[in-house]
Amino acid sequence: MIRLTGAYRDYTMGTQTVHALNGVDLEVAQGEYLAITGPSGSGKSTLLHIIGLLDRLSQGGYELDGQDVTHLTDDKLARVRRETIGFVFQFFHLVPRLSAAANVELPLTLAGMVVAERRERVSAALESFSLADRADHRPDQLSGGQRQRVAIARAMVTKPAILLADEPTGNLDRNAGSEVVHILEELNRDGLTLLMVTHDPELSARARRQIRVIDGAIAKDHRGGPR
């Protein structure tokens, strides 16, 4: 489903070039559960951004669902993001002035879906993440765990094939964090391809496949998690 070959992402800072990705080859099959670990600044987020088509490779190729997406136009990239990819971030990135329901609705609104269908999907999503009674709350009226659940509901409301989570528990306490991870694993059991960046060795150990990124390259690719 995801295939990166010889992937480089270079940042030029003055005369210096930083290889945020330094020759990554990675294949991820549909329905996989992948934990990405590595020291800070090693390129984990960059990898996720590349996979999520928020960023472009400096060199190398990227194939998604059998389609070469390395050189797509902005329009087409946006469309792929809209239809097949969901993001969950460490800092939630909810729109502060919008209610939980409106935040969840946002990707559907952007996609131009009709109102009736949108409403239906939003309430189903809120329901399945136990947020039905929080629909009209603004983000600042929600706890961290609830905010991240809203963010997950927003990512999942478009029914994407891939969910990219960049330290989704990084800003949560232990309880809320494990709740969020359980939700994500549940989604993965239902067939979602899940890529999660985490600092927590305990969490990464739960994944069936673990990747360790060091200096922009994959230092370890370990298959065979707890299950």
Added chain:
Amino acid sequence: MRGADILGYTGSSIVGYHARSLLLLFAMAIGVASVILLTTLGEGARRYVTGEFSALGTHLLIVLPGRSETTGGSPPLFGETPRDLSLDDALSLKRIRQIRRIVPIAVGSAPVSWQSRERESMVLGTTANFLAVRHLRMAQGRFLPNMDPHRSAPVCVLGPRVRKELFGSQSALGQWLRIGDRRFRVIGTLGSEGRSIGVDLQDVVVIPVASAQTLFNSPSLFRILAEARTAADIPAAKAAISRAIRDRHEGEDDVTVITQDAVIATFDRIFNALTFTVGGIAAISLAVAGILIMNVMLVAVSQRTAEIGLLKALGATEYRILLLFLTEAGLLSLAGAAIGLGLGTGAAWVVGQIYPALPMTPPSWAVFAAVGTALSVGLVFGVLPARRAAALDPVAALARR
């Protein structure tokens, strides 16, 4: 994204950042309101002045003694003073084919008294045609009788204010009053509409022209009014009048003939230019509002970097982001323009209440121009911030919290 959703989303950000939105609305509203108010004032003044001149009569030509400098030509070499206009000059114009009516006017000031009351009043000597040429109406009685202009008659017609001051609530008709050292009988009073530039007919006493000439002991006329038969006759009538008077004044071009149309057209031009100028100056405040919009929207873009990054992550195209921010600028300008429109027309209405004589309806072109300028200023100055938002790198945008 659907149109209603675009409006809804930008609406939520306009409401969400209300301090900023209010500032922009205010700036836009002030600009539009000042354009509306100033152009309304200019247009009102134009309509007032041209209306006053139109009220003088229809197809009117006015003959003044003395040569107007504005008509050019060489100054009199031998310094002869201009000849006065005489009653016979006026009557000679009756022969001109293009002229329907001739009205000689002599003007002076004299004490007017009845019983113990006395006041100084403007006395206007003219003929029966005056009433028709000036479109006047009688309140009571009759106007001057139709008779030989050379003959005096001891009859007078009072302007409404003179009548009120001398007679109060009593009837003036048939009473004898004293003008200077002569006695005149009141045969009518004028209606109150005869207020216009030049002579205020509220305050006059009208007597036959020959009586006025004797009263003031002067054969000269203040001016001659001539009414052309049709608008097309006016130029020919003007030329014919000049010619006729020149013949009678031994070849001297010593009168000025002005036409009502020319006066109105001149005032029209002056006031239109004035209106455009003040409107243009007011429009500068709209440009200032535009620059304000640009700055505030730029701040908004940097404030909302994370939101923009998020929208991109959720699948918004660059074009979509551009459209969202442009819509926001456009909506703010439009709302500001609407408020300004209300403020401007409201202020114009208040001015109209204070000065009822001024027609204070905002000219429709100014309304369109002000709202159009506001909208285009908002959009033009919204383009730069919107493009900046659209071009944001989503990764960098999301990296910031």
